[in-house]
Amino acid sequence: MPNIVLFSGSSHHDLSQKVADRLGLDLGKVITKKFSNQETCVEIGESVRGEDVYIVQSGCGEINDNLMELLIMINACKIASSSRVTAVIPCFPYARQDKKDKSRAPISAKLVANMLSVAGADHIITMDLHASQIQGFFDIAVDNLYAEPAVLQWIRENIPEWKNCIIVSPDAGGAKRVTSIADRLNVDFALIHKERKKANEVDRMVLVGDVKDRVAILVDDMADTCGTICHAADKLIDAGAVKVYAILTHGIFSGPAISRINSAPFEAVVVTNTIPQEEKMKACPKIQVIDISMILAEAIRRTHNGESVSYLFSHVPL
Numbered sequence: 001m002p003n004i005v006l007f008s009g010s011s012h013h014d015l016s017q018k019v020a021d022r023l024g025l026d027l028g029k030v031i032t033k034k035f036s037n038q039e040t041c042v043e044i045g046e047s048v049r050g051e052d053v054y055i056v057q058s059g060c061g062e063i064n065d066n067l068m069e070l071l072i073m074i075n076a077c078k079i080a081s082s083s084r085v086t087a088v089i090p091c092f093p094y095a096r097q098d099k100k101d102k103s104r105a106p107i108s109a110k111l112v113a114n115m116l117s118v119a120g121a122d123h124i125i126t127m128d129l130h131a132s133q134i135q136g137f138f139d140i141a142v143d144n145l146y147a148e149p150a151v152l153q154w155i156r157e158n159i160p161e162w163k164n165c166i167i168v169s170p171d172a173g174g175a176k177r178v179t180s181i182a183d184r185l186n187v188d189f190a191l192i193h194k195e196r197k198k199a200n201e202v203d204r205m206v207l208v209g210d211v212k213d214r215v216a217i218l219v220d221d222m223a224d225t226c227g228t229i230c231h232a233a234d235k236l237i238d239a240g241a242v243k244v245y246a247i248l249t250h251g252i253f254s255g256p257a258i259s260r261i262n263s264a265p266f267e268a269v270v271v272t273n274t275i276p277q278e279e280k281m282k283a284c285p286k287i288q289v290i291d292i293s294m295i296l297a298e299a300i301r302r303t304h305n306g307e308s309v310s311y312l313f314s315h316v317p318l
Contacts, residue, residue: 009057059093078120
């Protein structure tokens with residue numbers, strides 16, 4: 001592929017390498033280091049003049065450092081006369097701060113969008129945004145890819161009794177995602193309504209729908225401290241579900257998440273590799289990973305060649 005350069009930030013080198021392998025490219029030379037006062041320094045090690053540049057950096061780990069590194073890399077490529085800079089952000093940082101849910105709350109997702117635009121990004125490729133309206137925070141093109149086709153494939157291949165399953169959303173916000181999956185599998189869906197007293201703590205849960213004697217599959221876009229999905233799993237078992245699986249696009253798993261999953265009644269907790277999971281998988285045998293590098297690679301290839309990306313909304317590239 002001529003005139004394309006793929007750089008990796010330091011947040012998720014493994015995913016960047018998989019994307020590069022899939023595209024038959026070598027990752028571009030870039031050196032990221034920190035000065036002794038913790039300032040981030042980025043050196044792009046090859047010419048990008050007139051090139052179509054893609055920078056892969058996920059919003060995980062040291063989120064603020066990685067975001068700053070991404071902004072500096074975008075700017076470095078922009079002022080080195082690249083023809084177009086695309087930020088590939090599998091897990092968008094600050095996506096949960098997308099509205100003023102109480103007075104004086106910041107809308108940080110909009111701030112991140114502005115920062116990316118000001119740094120010089122011409123295009124954003126991301127996956128399963130927490131709220132799809134975040135696309136509207138940008139004045140540049142945003143491709144919000146879905147893990148859904150890969151999730152459907154995983155369910156069909158790994159859950160023998162999937163025809164008798166019920167897809168459950170752990171909160172009302174994910175209802176749309178769940179109904180879409182349930183329709184594609186031609187099965188029923190259920191909702192869990194939750195009331196929060198404060199962030200990261202769930203107060204009370206109400207199950208809407210019948211899960212008795214069925215395999216319940218919890219589907220959500222992200223799990224952080226896992227309070228919600230572990231509560232939900234207990235609720236489903238109490239309501240008569242035979243087995244409970246959880247399928248999440250972004251497995252952040254911070255704080256007490258791993259110990260909660262280990263003691264929760266899950267058969268498996270399935271996440272994609274938008275965030276590195278190697279360490280978490282060692283600590284928790286229930287965690288399984290779906291590789292989505294081919295979806296990102298195909299989106300990059302199609303964008304570079306000026307083709308439509310919408311095929312990826314309903315198909316997994318072969």
